[in-house]
Amino acid sequence: MYISKSFIPILKNNPSEAQIKSHQLMLRVGMIKQSSAGIYSWLPLGFKIMKKIEQIVREEQNRIGAQEILMPTIQSSEIWKESGRYEDYGEEMLRIKDRQDREMLYGPTNEELVTDIFRSSVKSYKSLPQLLYHIQWKFRDEIRPRFGIMRCREFYMKDAYSFDVNDEEAFFSYNKFFLSYLKTFKRLDLKAIPMAADTGPIGGNLSHEFIILAETGESKIYTDKRIFDVISDGTKLEKKSLKDLRKKYEQFYSVTDEKFDKKEFEGKVTESNRLITKGIEVGHIFYFGDKYSKPMGGSVDLPEGKKDFVKMGSYGIGVSRLVGAIIEAKYDSKNEVMKWPISVAPYDISIIPMINKNETSALDKSNKINLELEKNNIEALIDDTDENLSSKIKKMNLIGAPYQIIIGKQTEGNLLEFKEIGEETQKKSLEEIIKIIKERKANN
Amino acid sequence: MYISKSFIPILKNNPSEAQIKSHQLMLRVGMIKQSSAGIYSWLPLGFKIMKKIEQIVREEQNRIGAQEILMPTIQSSEIWKESGRYEDYGEEMLRIKDRQDREMLYGPTNEELVTDIFRSSVKSYKSLPQLLYHIQWKFRDEIRPRFGIMRCREFYMKDAYSFDVNDEEAFFSYNKFFLSYLKTFKRLDLKAIPMAADTGPIGGNLSHEFIILAETGESKIYTDKRIFDVISDGTKLEKKSLKDLRKKYEQFYSVTDEKFDKKEFEGKVTESNRLITKGIEVGHIFYFGDKYSKPMGGSVDLPEGKKDFVKMGSYGIGVSRLVGAIIEAKYDSKNEVMKWPISVAPYDISIIPMINKNETSALDKSNKINLELEKNNIEALIDDTDENLSSKIKKMNLIGAPYQIIIGKQTEGNLLEFKEIGEETQKKSLEEIIKIIKERKANN
Numbered sequence: 001m002y003i004s005k006s007f008i009p010i011l012k013n014n015p016s017e018a019q020i021k022s023h024q025l026m027l028r029v030g031m032i033k034q035s036s037a038g039i040y041s042w043l044p045l046g047f048k049i050m051k052k053i054e055q056i057v058r059e060e061q062n063r064i065g066a067q068e069i070l071m072p073t074i075q076s077s078e079i080w081k082e083s084g085r086y087e088d089y090g091e092e093m094l095r096i097k098d099r100q101d102r103e104m105l106y107g108p109t110n111e112e113l114v115t116d117i118f119r120s121s122v123k124s125y126k127s128l129p130q131l132l133y134h135i136q137w138k139f140r141d142e143i144r145p146r147f148g149i150m151r152c153r154e155f156y157m158k159d160a161y162s163f164d165v166n167d168e169e170a171f172f173s174y175n176k177f178f179l180s181y182l183k184t185f186k187r188l189d190l191k192a193i194p195m196a197a198d199t200g201p202i203g204g205n206l207s208h209e210f211i212i213l214a215e216t217g218e219s220k221i222y223t224d225k226r227i228f229d230v231i232s233d234g235t236k237l238e239k240k241s242l243k244d245l246r247k248k249y250e251q252f253y254s255v256t257d258e259k260f261d262k263k264e265f266e267g268k269v270t271e272s273n274r275l276i277t278k279g280i281e282v283g284h285i286f287y288f289g290d291k292y293s294k295p296m297g298g299s300v301d302l303p304e305g306k307k308d309f310v311k312m313g314s315y316g317i318g319v320s321r322l323v324g325a326i327i328e329a330k331y332d333s334k335n336e337v338m339k340w341p342i343s344v345a346p347y348d349i350s351i352i353p354m355i356n357k358n359e360t361s362a363l364d365k366s367n368k369i370n371l372e373l374e375k376n377n378i379e380a381l382i383d384d385t386d387e388n389l390s391s392k393i394k395k396m397n398l399i400g401a402p403y404q405i406i407i408g409k410q411t412e413g414n415l416l417e418f419k420e421i422g423e424e425t426q427k428k429s430l431e432e433i434i435k436i437i438k439e440r441k442a443n444n
Numbered sequence: 445m446y447i448s449k450s451f452i453p454i455l456k457n458n459p460s461e462a463q464i465k466s467h468q469l470m471l472r473v474g475m476i477k478q479s480s481a482g483i484y485s486w487l488p489l490g491f492k493i494m495k496k497i498e499q500i501v502r503e504e505q506n507r508i509g510a511q512e513i514l515m516p517t518i519q520s521s522e523i524w525k526e527s528g529r530y531e532d533y534g535e536e537m538l539r540i541k542d543r544q545d546r547e548m549l550y551g552p553t554n555e556e557l558v559t560d561i562f563r564s565s566v567k568s569y570k571s572l573p574q575l576l577y578h579i580q581w582k583f584r585d586e587i588r589p590r591f592g593i594m595r596c597r598e599f600y601m602k603d604a605y606s607f608d609v610n611d612e613e614a615f616f617s618y619n620k621f622f623l624s625y626l627k628t629f630k631r632l633d634l635k636a637i638p639m640a641a642d643t644g645p646i647g648g649n650l651s652h653e654f655i656i657l658a659e660t661g662e663s664k665i666y667t668d669k670r671i672f673d674v675i676s677d678g679t680k681l682e683k684k685s686l687k688d689l690r691k692k693y694e695q696f697y698s699v700t701d702e703k704f705d706k707k708e709f710e711g712k713v714t715e716s717n718r719l720i721t722k723g724i725e726v727g728h729i730f731y732f733g734d735k736y737s738k739p740m741g742g743s744v745d746l747p748e749g750k751k752d753f754v755k756m757g758s759y760g761i762g763v764s765r766l767v768g769a770i771i772e773a774k775y776d777s778k779n780e781v782m783k784w785p786i787s788v789a790p791y792d793i794s795i796i797p798m799i800n801k802n803e804t805s806a807l808d809k810s811n812k813i814n815l816e817l818e819k820n821n822i823e824a825l826i827d828d829t830d831e832n833l834s835s836k837i838k839k840m841n842l843i844g845a846p847y848q849i850i851i852g853k854q855t856e857g858n859l860l861e862f863k864e865i866g867e868e869t870q871k872k873s874l875e876e877i878i879k880i881i882k883e884r885k886a887n888n
Contacts, residue, residue: 072485
């Protein structure tokens with residue numbers, strides 16, 4: 001793709017309205033554009049990244065046997081009255097009257113709607129477990145939207161729901177998502193730590209937030225440092241293996257603000273292991289038993305002939321928020337260098353030719369290189385403008401394709417000036433470059 | 445996938461509330477579930493089909509150089525006041541007040557929002573043309589939603605927008621979409637005919653609807669039969685080639701209701717070539733020049749130093765509606781047989797083993813076959829229940845994977861009972877079956 005043909009409206013300077021790194025960078029390189037308070041359009045660069053994140057989230061949901069559905073954004077108030085949450089939810093719920101004066105709302109979450117689908121479709125324990133998820137826009141009418149897409153009103157979220165016959169099976173489902181989340185964030189090159197958390201308006205008594213460390217995070221966290229060394233590799237989708245994984249994490253104190261207890265923290269964690277810092281929530285899972293199935297009548301026939309309310313959990317990942325979270329974790333704002341993980345990078349590589357008027361040999365060379373890259377499924381962004389080399393490099397450092405080829409005066413023969421963003425330039429042949437990128441991509 | 449593990453809630457009989465074929469089938473096999481009037485959830489079977497349609501639409505947009513973005517569902521009323529459509533749009537627009545009492549709305553279409561994005565990002569003719577599209581949920585508050593997802597309130601749509609420096613370039617963009625639409629519908633195995641159409645609330649003076657024939661269609665159409673024989677093969681993405689394609693179609697009279705003129709029809713079409721029938725609109729394209737760019741101030745610098753308002757068109761495909769349209773076109777409701785085009789089929793093949801209690805040899809055989817199919821990227825749905833063979837076949841005929849393997853008593857040796865839905869059973873080896881399906885898939 002030529003940069004002149006792309007729709008990547010780049011700003012010369014950091015936008016003054018943005019306070020945190022992700023908001024700055026996203027406006028700066030035209031990933032998003034605000035359309036009204038807390039509501040954004042995703043332009044091609046931001047969209048590509050978000051779609052890649054969405055696909056990784058999807059694959060890891062499918063891998064644990066969850067099935068994808070798609071619930072609408074607009075819901076009827078009736079099911080929320082059944083569950084008892086219509087009044088509770090307060091002003092964050094965007095309430096709507098349609099032309100027939102019916103009370104509708106823009107779904108902030110989907111426990112009610114998915115329970116309604118379940119109760120009309122599933123009658124027997126034999127059809128359990130069921131794991132259903134969807135990836136859909138949600139709306140929460142924040143009083144003070146801020147930090148770009150990190151605390152906005154319309155946001156893109158994966159939410160999953162599990163239905164089981166009893167607690168034991170329900171914990172098995174919960175733990176499947178626990179593992180799936182660790183794998184998802186790992187593929188995004190994020191170190192996300194599960195922390196015991198409050199259940200808030202979702203309800204229930206078991207809950208974990210998945211948090212990545214970031215100074216700009218809104219969650220205050222208290223942990224035993226050693227939790228960062230726990231690894232999930234080798235965990236199997238079996239009850240015991242998953243339980244063991246949970247135990248490995250839960251041996252270390254690790255909670256968010258609301259769950260913090262000073263005495264407990266200081267008792268359980270030696271001083272040298274204590275870490276009090278800030279983080280960004282990227283996922284949140286809940287177990288709440290029959291909180292929704294009971295009032296809404298979601299029951300199944302049991303083997304012995306009785307009936308019981310189905311046991312449910314819910315599992316959220318903020319897909320749009322992850323774009324910002326990755327920037328918060330990876331963006332070197334001092335040097336203005338962003339390096340996207342290859343798994344979600346908008347382009348695999350930038351090609352930066354030095355172009356003077358009437359002298360297109362560097363561009364011709366770029367095109368030839370691009371043809372070879374395309375054959376190897378490597379996507380490049382070529383800066384075909386006649387700006388000077390250093391401002392081109394500056395721009396590409398912000399766009400953040402993880403590799404760069406620079407074609408300047410010194411480029412002769414078969415060796416190219418190649419660099420991984422933030423590293424030293426090396427002389428490499430195109431074959432070597434292709435090999436490096438293909439290997440990196442294969443590991444994701 | 446085992447049918448017992450899938451979330452495909454099938455009804456024994458046609459639902460009484462559904463009047464047209466697509467609505468009947470979609471409820472019957474659990475593709476959708478109504479959540480409130482004119483609003484539906486998509487269950488796994490329907491979701492899979494819709495996603496495959498979406499992907500084909502996307503690929504054909506990308507092929508003409510359109511770039512994907514994603515605008516939000518909730519818009520501010522301000523830009524609609526700028527364009528002058530806020531009052532015009534009437535009660536079909538879902539109007540919303542947020543907690544700050546700001547006037548918002550659920551976007552029924554996106555001309556205003558995309559013009560706002562354009563005007564703040566693009567300043568020079570040098571950045572033109574720009575073709576931007578998004579695939580997003582829309583809402584139109586129909587007074588009387590009906591026919592399932594064919595005339596519903598929340599629907600999934602691809603809408604694209606073109607920006608050009610003058611009429612000549614704008615027609616070139618228009619014609620690119622014209623070709624792209626023909627290709628899209630062809631890949632969906634639909635014969636969609638472009639017809640001169642009214643521009644309605646979008647505005648402008650050039651417009652085509654793409655219509656497929658269907659008795660249950662809501663559009664009345666008047667055509668010269670010979671238009672069905674026009675082919676677009678070999679058309680190139682060049683001005684002249686695209687112009688010629690338009691001419692090939694436009695030599696034949698072909699209009700919708702609102703454009704119908706009896707005298708003209710009878711004058712231009714000989715009696716034997718006249719066709720008056722009904723159809724379903726699956727796409728609609730518009731050229732409207734500066735209708736939005738002028739009031740909203742979307743202008744670019746021209747080469748000579750002047751400025752001019754950018755010339756725009758818009759291009760819609762109903763992605764969710766296409767699921768219903770394909771059913772209307774392909775479902776044999778008398779024999780209760782649906783055959784999905786392989787390009788969008790939820791599964792490539794059904795495996796239907798005869799299973800009696802304690803006798804699982806047919807299921808074992810199914811699993812072995814499935815392993816081989818998986819190796820060849822062929823996705824199968826296996827009926828692992830102990831229902832009788834004829835009710836299993838009935839069910840699979842509704843689900844509509846285009847091929848079936850039946851494993852009954854007569855299945856011995858290497859030859860399997862294989863059939864394409866609606867055709868005769870043949871004896872084929874698994875290798876032959878795989879070859880047939882792979883070839884069919886490769887052609888899409």
